[in-house]
Amino acid sequence: MSVMKSFLTATATLGLMAGAAMAEPGLIIDLGGKFDKSFNESAYNGAQRWVEETGGKYLETELASEAQREQTMRRMAERGANPVVVLGFANASTLEKVAPDYPETNFVIVDMVVDQPNVQSVVFSEHEGSYLVGMMAAMASESNTVSFVGGMDVPLIRKFACGYAEGAKAANPDVTVIANMTGTTPAAWNDPVKGGELTRSQISQGADVVFAAAGGTGVGVLQTAADEEILSIGVDSNQNYLHPGSVLTSMVKRVDNAVYDAFQAAADGNLQTGVVVKNLESEGVGVAMDEHNADLVTDEMKAAIDEAMMKIQSGELVVHDYTTDDSCPSLTF
Template sequence: MTLVKTLFASSALATLASGVAMADPALIYDLGGKFDKSFNEAAYNGAKRWTEETGGSYKELEMQSEAQREQALRRLAETGANPIVMTGFAFSDVLTKIAPDYPDTKFAIIDMVVDQPNVQSVVFTEEQGSYLAGVMAGVKSETDVVGFIGGMDIPLIHKFECGYAQGFKSIKPEGKVLINYTGTTPAAWNDPVKGSELAKAQKSQGADVIYAAAGGTGIGVLQAAADEGILSVGVDSNQNHLHPGQVLTSMVKRVDNAVYDAFLAGTDLEPGVKVMDLAAGGVGVAIDDNNQALITPDVQAALDDAAAKIQSGEIEVHDYMADSSCPVQ
């Protein structure tokens, strides 16, 4: 039986405030919820795998508001949780402030670099995985118009957008990529109704494949695409099963591996930047029984060719965050 010490909202902070010494690792989910079928759920799956394989226990906390970040993180550190893993760039400022106060505690942050001697920063080459999704969309699109719907309008999500556009344009140089974001605040990650509305609007403009990089909001995008009879691309976790035969693929970020590896390392977690790229299996596209029928020989050939060239260095996918630009837009 897996052991999870689940901490929620105000009760979480009350539990932490008791000051009972604990040596368990801890996982803090970002806004959007543990079971968002995307980023947070991928993190949960990594922790779950660790408990199943080791019999260990861990603490977890679902963020309910921005105001909780510092208090929760500080109290976790004070109770001895080690290492403490957090999902999402939004923890970066708080972690930068707190990490020096707890030099004996190891921290891991996913999707942002925090330069502290007790912090491991895990970053992914989302642009590489998104390029592959774009290649697949380019082969499958019959209208030569595809869509991208991002969650919060931030540079990190532009990495997904730009990589996808590059991959699509490698197949359809004259094709068009429609782009929308659902907001500029963290609420953008959890608005499936808005995601659905944007997907329908893009379909009305000719898009026949829509990539959602929007956390829980993406659930609405995938649902609308299925309802409208077009294809979608999931993100972070494998979302192919949500609408079998209508999700072309999912750009998978192995957030689960990042959490699993951090928990396994325990207090020996190595600080510094850990890059999880295509060659290391950190990103990729999901093919399974739910989308196998969509992966025709021409799709597979284009996918295999692009993946091989990215790993060999022949194709260098531009990273939007390197210079805040995208060469195909």
């Protein structure tokens, strides 16, 4: 009987493993849509790259409102998706509640830490990449005034702004940095009209380079900058192509790699839970250089960026992270 019992147990275990291996990953696109030309679109591109390279399939859904977060997460898990990848810090409290109810399902959250045994939390060193583009902004500015337009006023976006200001002042101690947030609700991520209004206000105060970290709202910032003939800086995805010759660079945040890596690790059966930090050294963040901004980036800028990158990677230069103490020495909000 013991031999038969062992055989049945082993067979059942293999069946469960096979089922887990055959599970399709799931991706929940956050508010703003998968074609926001920024954060969500980067995630979508990572999923699509995984499909193209592996021939795999995945389940996908897009949030239409805040009220859908929990229901959508539960529904994705109940459809058998594994892992379930959710995007954005706003999903953290919901995932804290949902993950324990599906202990056999792995979840991956991008942009926040959720301390559950079946959750991988992927976070980025946005302050490091923002420092680099801040240096470039100050070096490109002719007015000695640069600006920042954030989306929702939350610590994560202040982390971008603070790093940007620190980098700008490192390159030019006399530079003025103006910072505005679009709003205090999730609607702030998808309001290009308001983004344009804020940009025009900053231009009236002398800004001639603007960095947008605002999701879909940033499209309005970059458009207005192009219309008003000042320089802009994109975020998350490489947005240089949106307005060639007007976008100085983009602070690239490799959300696409976070999604791709999660899908592939699950397919290989080695998805690790816990915290994963994607920083400058691991190319989780960076500065976009391509044919669209080649005429805007000087050799002096490149040399300064290369030097700063080496110092950050070696630990000689530590960029202040707003989220560690809710303070920003280089900028007043």
